[in-house]
Amino acid sequence: MKKLINDPRAVVRQMLEGLVALAPDQALLAAEDVVLRRDPGPAATRRVAVLSGGGAGHEPAHAGYVGPGLLAGAVTGDVFTSPSTDAVLAGIRAAAGPAGALLVVKNYTGDRLNFGLAAELARGEGIPVEIVVVADDVALRDTVAPEKRRGIAGTVLVHKVAGAAAEAGLPLEDVAAAARAAAAALGSMGVALGACTVPAAGRPGFTLEEDAVELGLGIHGEQGVQRVKLAPADALVARILETIQADLRLRSGARVALLVNGLGGTPPMELAIVARAALAWLRAQGIEVLRAWSGNYLTAIEMPGMSLSVMALDDARLAFLDAPASAPAWSGDGRIPDAPAIIAAPAAVAEAAAAPGPLAPAMKRAVLAVCAALEAAEEELTALDSAAGDGDLGISMQRGAAALRALPEGAYASPAGLLEAMGQALRRAIGGSSGPFYAVALLRAARRLEGVAAPTAAQLAEAFAGAVAAIGELGGARAGDRTMLDALLPAAEALTAGKGLPQAVAAAEAGLEATRAMRPRQGRAAYLGERAVGTPDAGAAGVVVWLRALAAA
Known part of the structure; x- marks a missing residue:
């Protein structure tokens, strides 16, 4: 294993210290791995605090989304491990005022238990807390009940909706309702071209043949739902979007947002090819893509691969996506042209055709x-x-x-x-x-x-x-x-x-x-x-x- 680290046991803390050192508007709790807004304002006047988190290894999530219009705090555990209850509770205490806190939790047992217990303890201290669970992995649609699905990269779009609702001054119940509606309108699915290496493990999580990919994987370096033959990018994109479309029951005329997410080891070149294919496929179905993003948003360390997330939009959800936001990892408003602009090159000066000579x-x-x-x-x-x-x-x-x-x-x-x-x-x-x-x-x-x-x-x-x-x-x-x-x-x-x-x-x-x-x-x-x-x-x-x-x- 070759990684630019010092001690595998210190990876998370040193990473967060580095991230905060580069972010003027963020701060790190001294005793816990919690990143917060540096100046959240007086507690008495704070809006609803939206917090999220999970194990490390998903960078830039979750600390990268701490900022106005997004998260008030991000709680980080060891690599691919839920943060502790005490860490989540410390984050709630530091970020929340009388308006309370919303916890956006990806649907993994450890996260649900620790965030859930922290919420209960915070309520006992008089802090209003609501929880929204994101279970957007449609690869499991034929395997488990919808409420048992994993939460993957589409969670970032839920962060944006919830953060905008909180920034607008809505009460906790309304912020939670907007986030739950966004999660319900969301479907994601991924494909991996190889494994990643957890620093403490020192070896890849699985081996994969050169001509195979893992389809329908989570975000913790695990194998997918199915191992299939490597196919061109367009074919893999179509297979993923067909599954998402069926699960969300998207029909012609639907309006959606698209997130093309790299898993950590996929170059921008390949993500752009995937984005091209995804936009073309959705538009061919008569589905209107109103907003789209492409890049590394929620990764699995250095795993080569990508996931696609599609969120059905109504006017309210679109307004939340368009609301101003600022955080190190948030890359803009997602506005795209109705169609790619392909401009004809100037024609060369035409020459008279000549007949072939004797040679x-x-x-x-x-x-x-x-x-x-x-x-x-x-x-x-x-x-x-x-x-x-x-x-x-x-x-x-x-x-x-x-x-x-x-x-x-x-x-x-x-x-x-x-x-x-x-x-x-x-x-x-x-x-x-x-x-x-x-x-x-x-x-x-x-x-x-x-x-x-x-x-x-x-x-x-x-x-x-x-x-x-x-x-x-x-x-x-x-x-x-x-x-x-x-x-x-x-x-x-x-x-x-x-x-x-x-x-x-x-x-x-x-x-x-x-x-x-x-x-x-x-x-x-x-x-x-x-x-x-x-x-x-x-x-x-x-x-x-x-x-x-x-x-x-």
Whole structure:
């Protein structure tokens, strides 16, 4: 287990101290793991205090939601363990005034017992207390009664509704009623791509095959309701939303809020793909998504995966969601456009179509041979690039091959025209550094052959040398810097010396092999220094792949 912690037994306290150190409007109780608003105002004039909490490991919940319009306090237990009764009672005492307190509790036995007992003790001290239990996990709809379901990420939306109702000055009974209605209108379900590791345990909670996911899991690192095959994001989203829709009985015309929640180990890239799919699916059912949020709201430490929460809205609930709120983890009002704005790119200047020239069959044969070779080498190039770079060369070359395959017949009108078309296609298809390098090389070579219908070997060699020089000028690399130039320069020298393509390939292969012993001085590999030595350069390997294909064709 590798975690940035000191002592597993001190994780919770040190985490809360760090969170409060970063939040000017929050405070931490000295004797309990309770985060409160720093300046709640005089007790006699306080509105209803909304408190929530649970075990640690769900960050940014629950401390991240302490602030105006949300929670008055958050009580934290050990990782995935309910806080103690004394901690909850201390939070109630510190946050509540005569208006009382509302406890928003996720439906787990430990939480219900400890929050429930604390509420009873507080009532005995004269503090009015109500409890709202959130049981939004629809994955259990065919397994247990609704009141036995778990509380998961949708709880955050209940925090927002309850906090807004309290901030509006409503009495405790009305704040509780608004929170209960929100919980009843809520359905959530999640999927995990792997397990998380509890610091005290030191090992993942379960093992999962590479091609499997856990569907319908809770938030405590446990397995789901069902283990299923990994599917594309759109398919997993549809399966989850079908379950939520059936449980909430949502029909066309329904108005909802959507929460796309990461479980701690899912990058924003993947959550955005999930959000895209969820919005599209709901809208396809005629369901109007009025508000939506995406991010890490209630996690399971570093678990890879996500959950979706849908809350049916009426005017009152929408107003509560829209009410002002401020807390470290609350990310805005959730307003979204009715549809994504996709703006057409300016059209390129149209060129007259040209007829294929006499060399078209041979040139096309060579291009397709290069494409096939690059596609076949995708895995090899990815592995090499992953060893000393960012691992995208294989897929970049594959994209480039697809772009070259799609060239129109008119691109083969002349050698210069083909090189121009290839350069333009690759600059659009390939991101990173490879696209600009190959594009500038091909465009430079095209200019060298302008007006030459049937170039000689010497003219082709001169164009090749010019292309290689253009790469050096653009990137600033030289021979020995461990780049693609270490394969290209020897090949160019062989061609300009009057040797044929087989000899140029042999020279490039020797240059590639030499990169094994070179210390990189350009690109991302340069950050690794000596650690990159021993592996050939991926860019040079890509050059050898397509040069071999040209020679064979």
